[in-house]
Amino acid sequence: MLSDARTRSIVIQCLLVAAVIGAATLLVTTTFTNLQTRGIPIGFDFLMMPSRIVISEAILSYKSRDPYYWAIVVGLANTVFISALVIVFSSVLGLIVGVTRLSSNPLASGTCRVWVEIARNSPPIVLLIFLYSLWWKVLPSVADALSPLPGVFASMRGVMVPSVHISMATAGVVLILVAGLLFLAARLAGSLRSFRPVLSWAAVAVLLLGLWFADASVSLDWPVFAGSNFQGGLELTPELSTILIGLTIYTTGFIAEIVRGGVLSVGPGQWDAGRSVGLSRSQILRLIVIPQMLRVIVPPLNSQYINVVKNSTLAIAVGYPDFLAVMNTIISKSSHSIEGVFIILGVYLALNLTLSSAANWYNRRIAIVER
């Protein structure tokens, strides 16, 4: 009877389902007995209680009498903040390094090659700990802070950058504006058939008008050295700066290789073909080369961006309170480990699914439609 393919497949599947159910039952029952013998309560009620945990630094405002759920949100905001900045910086740098690696200039391409090899072959956690150990060795005291750009100061105490103060109303309008611009960019990069310039520009004009009429109170706060320390601006502590710099160096190495592969994937014949129909250099680049390159680089870029979110957990190595570090503290403080682990798993799955479905949506728009 087992020689019949249908019967065999049904038997195999039944066995698998039974094994999964059996293992799950065993796990759940042991867990509950273990919890009972140790007297650990279960449930999500603790989320509303004051946490009394310490979060050394945060993007959102946090006090130790705030409830647990707010501590989780604050940790999550830190993770999203790190990931977003690293994604932006390493995309720009990766584009530059990847293209420079293709240069015929041995000095330039060699330097970029060294960068890529270091990033690809050393563990990010070692890179972070190494950079962190350099911080006090390399940077001067606050009084002699380096200023590579106007308004940016680097010293032992961290990096000071100008901060932007935006009223809530303005922030909302800016968000809508950014969404509109992203929509427009997607349109521009997408197929030319569906590109309706008039509509998109009209949308931008409406949003700009909205910004004008909203309470447009946007002000820049520049850091100024006063007495013994800096006043104003946004302070990036050594911990936060180390993570941003370290993860950017690391991720740039990978994105540079993706960009290099993308450029190489568009053959020289494409340029010749473009010239033969009388297109200019910039037209060839915009209409022929970049669309084909995007198709090659978007899926691997997507997985790099997801890696950035995952690698942001390495913040724990230098003591920056990212989401995982905050959850770690919460679990050991509240002993609600089961609930804590479920929150951890749920949040990372949700973050990664959001990122990859956004990228997949974009990928579908630029993919070749084969009929």
Place this chain on the structure above:
Amino acid sequence: MKTISLPLSEAPVPAQAWSAPLLASLRRTAGLLFGSPLNATLTLAFGAMLAVALPPMLRWLVLDAVLFNPAPAACRAASGACWSFIYAKSGQLLFGIYPVEERWRPALVCLLILALLGWSVRPASWTPRLLALWIAALALIVWLMGGGLGLDEVPTSAWGGLPVTLILTVVAIGIAFPVGILLALGRRSTMPAVRIAAVIAIESVRGLPLLSILFVASIMLPLFLPEALLPDKFVRALVALTIFAAAYLAEVIRGGLQAIPKGQYEAAAALGLPFWRTQYLVILPQAIRVVIPALANTIIVMIKNTSLVLVVGLFDLISSGKAALADPAWPSPAAETFLFIGAIFFALSFSFARFADFLERRGPAAR
């Protein structure tokens, strides 16, 4: 600041050395560096950057550094790197808290693993006998590290440093590879229950950071499992690394399976081969060869990932480095120590990457 004068040779280069090919290659290099406005700009920009960055780095790394002087005071006095710390502490850095008088055992284990790896990468040694050799070697490794049967017993909690990194890498990848193949086949199965189970397993592991999986393994398993079944910290970390590697390897292998044309399955069916023999003899050898570059990348990621076990309290290279730095007799040269540890990881990963390049270039034609 202390300056060291290097005995530079000042002898003039003999005139006949400027032969024609040398001149031509010099001219070509000059053309690449300054041939076009873009190249000249790039040369100036990168040249200026390197001119600013390299001299202080070189001074710190070599010229002002303390190389072999075993006195901690020499490091305090110098303005450069303190390499003598690495030299003096190499035993602790490489083997962690392993009992000092037994350090020959982890040293032997490291040599054994590295020698076996070197042996295994020769395509000529890829036979079923290699698997038997590895299994025998692993038994020997466990005996050497753990003791018993005539050797002093050393619990896994006292294992540390490089052997931990090497054992975790080799064993996790070794177990994850067949599991990954099964998951990949499961994901392409025509049986819906098998397919769904494989998809859920692969995607939920890939959606999570490895740190959170290690974390779950370290805090959840004690609650999940009866006390009698609970493995120690080392095994828990190994399980987490294996699960993680298996999910990623499964996706890479699935890519290879997708590249196999339907005709290959039909040909195997025409020969009357059953499912597993079709996979083993026809499909998998081709599928794996297609994805060698991606497999190499995944394995390099795994080598690097073993560095994360320090968060669950295992004494890997980083933790033993941190422990060595705690010695108050020395001025705590953290940058040098982590540079040394980074260099070990770099050597492992980089040589593996070069090996993968070799495999890729060798290609199917060489078979």
